[in-house]
Amino acid sequence: xxxxxPLPTYRREMRAGLRDIAPIVVAAIPIGLLFGAVAAAKxxxxxxxxxxxxxxxxxxxxxxxxxxxxxxxxxxxxxxxTLLINARHVLMGASLTPKIRMSRVQTFLGFFFLTDEAWALxxxxxxxxxxxxxxxxxxxxxxxxxxxxxxxLGAVLxxxxxxxxxxxxxxxxxxxxxxxxxxxxxxxxxLVTVAVSAGVAALVHLFIGAPWHVASGALAGIAAAYLAxxxxxxx
Amino acid sequence: xxxxxxxxxxxxxxxxxxxxxxxxxxxxADRLVLTGRAKAAFDAIPPAVLVSVIAPTALTTGWPEAxxxxxxxxxxxxxxxxxxxxxxxxxxxxxxxxx
Numbered sequence: 001x002x003x004x005x006p007l008p009t010y011r012r013e014m015r016a017g018l019r020d021i022a023p024i025v026v027a028a029i030p031i032g033l034l035f036g037a038v039a040a041a042k043x044x045x046x047x048x049x050x051x052x053x054x055x056x057x058x059x060x061x062x063x064x065x066x067x068x069x070x071x072x073x074x075x076x077x078x079x080x081x082t083l084l085i086n087a088r089h090v091l092m093g094a095s096l097t098p099k100i101r102m103s104r105v106q107t108f109l110g111f112f113f114l115t116d117e118a119w120a121l122x123x124x125x126x127x128x129x130x131x132x133x134x135x136x137x138x139x140x141x142x143x144x145x146x147x148x149x150x151x152x153l154g155a156v157l158x159x160x161x162x163x164x165x166x167x168x169x170x171x172x173x174x175x176x177x178x179x180x181x182x183x184x185x186x187x188x189x190x191l192v193t194v195a196v197s198a199g200v201a202a203l204v205h206l207f208i209g210a211p212w213h214v215a216s217g218a219l220a221g222i223a224a225a226y227l228a229x230x231x232x233x234x235x
Numbered sequence: 236x237x238x239x240x241x242x243x244x245x246x247x248x249x250x251x252x253x254x255x256x257x258x259x260x261x262x263x264a265d266r267l268v269l270t271g272r273a274k275a276a277f278d279a280i281p282p283a284v285l286v287s288v289i290a291p292t293a294l295t296t297g298w299p300e301a302x303x304x305x306x307x308x309x310x311x312x313x314x315x316x317x318x319x320x321x322x323x324x325x326x327x328x329x330x331x332x333x334x
Contacts (some may be wrong), residue, residue, distance in 0.1 A: 222283050
């Protein structure tokens with residue numbers, strides 16, 4: 001049932017959302033600046049960078065698009081690469097749906113803001129309590145505004161940023177994801193999943209190329225978890 | 236500020252495709268009742284996806300990135316998220332200058 005929460009709970013949920021998303025917002029700023037700067041260097045205008053971040057709001061797909069950016073933009077190719085990279089959202093949404101306490105309308109609006117980060121934090125929170133609209137929307141909107149603003153700023157600053165690799169900004173995304181993965185614990189099934197996904201994704205990226213490594217690495221890890229889990233387990 | 240028509244269409248196409256992937260899970264979840272191994276597989280989605288996204292950068296870019304990723308993983312079990320990111324970024328900068 002979608003019951004309105006009493007105000008104190010509502011406030012607590014919003015505060016929890018802010019607290020959980022804060023480190024991710026800080027970590028995302030250099031990524032946003034980096035995206036904007038690279039996109040501008042590839043010939044996108046500041047307005048185009050801002051629109052892409054505000055409407056697409058998916059870092060992985062946006063970086064892949066910019067990596068292969070040409071004029072005029074190959075619409076079908078970009079849409080297909082976006083579909084491949086973001087196909088994981090389907091699994092994430094399906095996994096999260098039973099754990100959220102939001103109305104249908106709230107969910108359709110709220111899932112526009114579905115990201116790896118907001119989703120991972122929500123999954124972690126869902127181990128203890130349901131994910132409320134207050135918690136989700138605070139995280140989602142703050143992360144969205146931060147991404148849109150930092151990438152726009154990156155496009156404006158452009159070349160003034162200097163070489164992003166020199167300050168390690170390009171590695172922030174990787175370090176962030178390692179931190180998020182650690183939050184899922186060190187059970188045997190999790191370790192097998194991580195090892196198989198990492199190996200398959202790295203090999204596919206090496207021999208076939210992006211963006212196929214995301215889907216194949218994820219599916220291999222999921223299959224590995226299925227095989228590594230005890231047969232008799234019942235939940 | 237300029238706005239190219241083809242670029243705008245590409246951005247809109249990416250946005251629509253992305254939104255569809257975001258809400259598609261809602262329709263699948265209604266039909267999923269999972270137990271046993273299937274549940275283990277489903278629970279593995281989060282780490283499997285996250286690891287797959289970063290695996291190329293962490294493992295096959297070069298030694299600085301691979302070593303920094305290993306140190307970051309160790310730090311991740313001991314530090315809060317922002318501390319983990321700081322350790323990772325600092326390691327990669329130092330290692331790139333050393334190696």
